[in-house]
Structures are given as structure tokens and as C-alpha cells.
Amino acid sequence: MSRQGSFPLGALLALLSGDEELGFRCARRRLLDILSLAPVSGLQVYLRDYSMFIDTQDREYISPYGQKVAPLRNIRVAQMITYRNLLADGTVRIYRIGTPIPQASRLCWLLVALSWTLFAVLLAVSVYNTSSTWIGKSNLIAFALWSVYLRVLDFLSFVPAKTNPSSPDKTDAAIFLGRRNSALIIEGCRKDVLRWTGTGLYYRSGTWGRYLEHFFMMAHIGTFLLLAFAFCTIPNGTTLDQIIFIAYLVGGQLNTWVGLRLHAHVTKSKLLHDSDTSVQTRTHVYAELLRRYQDGDWAEAVGLLPKSPVWDEWKQRVVKEDIDAKARWEECANNDIPNAS
Secondary structure, eight states: OOOSSSSOHHHHHHHSSSHHHHHHHHHSSSGGGGGSSSOOOOOGGGGGTTHHHHOOOOOEEEETTTTTEEEEEOOOHHHHHHHTTOOOOEEEEEEEEEEHHHHHHHHHHHHHHHHHHHHHHHHHHHHHTTOOOHHHHHHHHHHHHHHHHHHHHHHHHEEEEEOSSSTSSEEEEEEEEOSOEEEEEEEEEEEHHHHHHOOOOEEEHHHHHHHHHHHHHHHHHHHHHHHHHHHHGGGGOOOOHHHHHHHHHHHHHHHHHHHHHHHHHHHHHHHEEEEEEEEESSHHHHHHHHSSSSSSHHHHTTTTTTTSHHHHHHHHHHHSSOOOHHHHHHHHHHHHOTTTT
């Protein structure tokens, strides 16, 4: 028997913001991710232009060796910083790029297995319970198959941009500044640091690349039709149909929420911890950076410090003298320097 009523389908489809789903799509790029049977969350995001993959970037980083400020295009690293809280106030963290830990990626396989389990349980309930109608079965299967298609399309359509740095084995580093008194430093050879910071996504070339526009159009049309089908049928389904659909969508939301954090964990497992230094103020952060990368030209090139006589004198002294950075700045500020403020 059908059940009429207002069903909050739109709210369920958008429990997570489009930015989180886009971030998860940009971070996946692993073969095991397309094996998941969890529905994509925020399905309406797939109606947007696929060029957003190419244009996505996050925070900026400082290159002390390259003497520049550049955008971070590797969304995996951006998510690692956010979800692993690597820019928590009061600490300067230093890591080196190393070898990934195999055990970390096994958690992603567990997430895939849970998605298959959820789908199998819900499908069994819809098939063997007489209260379920064709509405529950068709929406469950349609969302699962279409989600697989969308993930396969993402996986096959985009690849990391190629990088060919000069002197690839030279030492390099990327510095991320926190909102107040914190910093994250990732060190390694130039080719590794560039791979971690500058490799955004780009369209796959070759035979497949020539047909991408057609596949993208199919994705837009298919997503629209699937959403229209769900909006028209689910509100008229039985209570069990609606419960099955709700459970499946919630499973997709949880898959995205957990997946973002698992990918951040896997990315961090590729870094070797060097040191953590407690800092009290932003001035102490600047001192740590200047003492580690002592060539002061890079700090001026990237605009690390305010331009004033006080800061100029402080920069020269703090590198040479092992003294509290804040105390040294106050001493410089109290000196009789013209135009100091």
C-alpha cells in the first residue's frame, strides 16, 4: 500500500556540503575506492561542471628554497592538514616525506567491505519482505549502479598533473602557516615536495580523453534523471521503501565522512615525524623558520615579516643569537630606531 506524504528527500541528499563530496572525489583516485557500493553523497554535486576538478586548490605554502608563495593543489595534503589537525595552535611540526605504511591503506578496504555489507542487507530486506515494493528495490539498485559509474568515470578521467622539476634531488621544503602561532614543515627532495604540493588533477589524454565530453554529458543527464526518478517515486513508496532508502543514503553520507578521515590518515602515514616545537607567539614561529632556513633573502622574497626597521634588526639578531624571540623583538622595539613603531 502506498504512503503519501512529504518526504524530506532533498535534505537527505544534501546532509553533507558539496565541498566535502568534491574533496572526497578529488582525494579518492585509488582503485579500491571505485569498488565501494555506498551511494555518492550530495548527488547534485555531479550536475556541476567537471572543470572544477582542475581549478580546485586550497591554502598556500611557502617555499624557502624556491623563495616563493604558491597555491597548494594537492587536495589530499590539504585534507590531511585539516583532518589530522597539523596546524593546531602552539606547535611547529616538522615532517619528512618517507615510505607509506601498508597497514594504513587496509582501513580503506574495510570501508569498502562495509559498503557491500550494507547494500547486501538492504537488498535482502527489500527482496524478501513483502512490505517492500518495486520502488524500494529499483531506487536501491539504481543508486548503487549509478554511483559505481560516477566513481569509475572520475577514476578514468583525471590523473595527477606531471611535474618535471630542475635538479629533482636537491633539498626542498614546504611551509604552511597556521592562523596564529603554528606552522607545518614538510621536507624532502624537490621532486617529492613538488609531488606533494603542486600535483593537482588534469584530464587524461589519449583515446579515452577524446571521448570525455560525451561521458561527462552522460553523467549530467543520468544524474538528473536519477534524482527526478527518486523525487517522484520515493514519496509514494511504502514505509519500508522509505526506510531502506534513508538507510542507504545515510550509509553514503557516513562513507564520505569516514572516507575523508581515512584518506587523511593514509596520506599522513607517508610522512616521517621529525620534531615538534612548542611556540608561544607568532614571533616564535618566525624565529623557528628563520633559524632553520637561515638565508634571510627568502623571508623578504615571500613577505614573511612586516617591513619595518624593528623587524629588520630582529631578523638579523634572532638568527645569530640563541635567545627568546619575543624578548629579542621587544628589545629591538625599545631601541632608538628611526621610524620604528
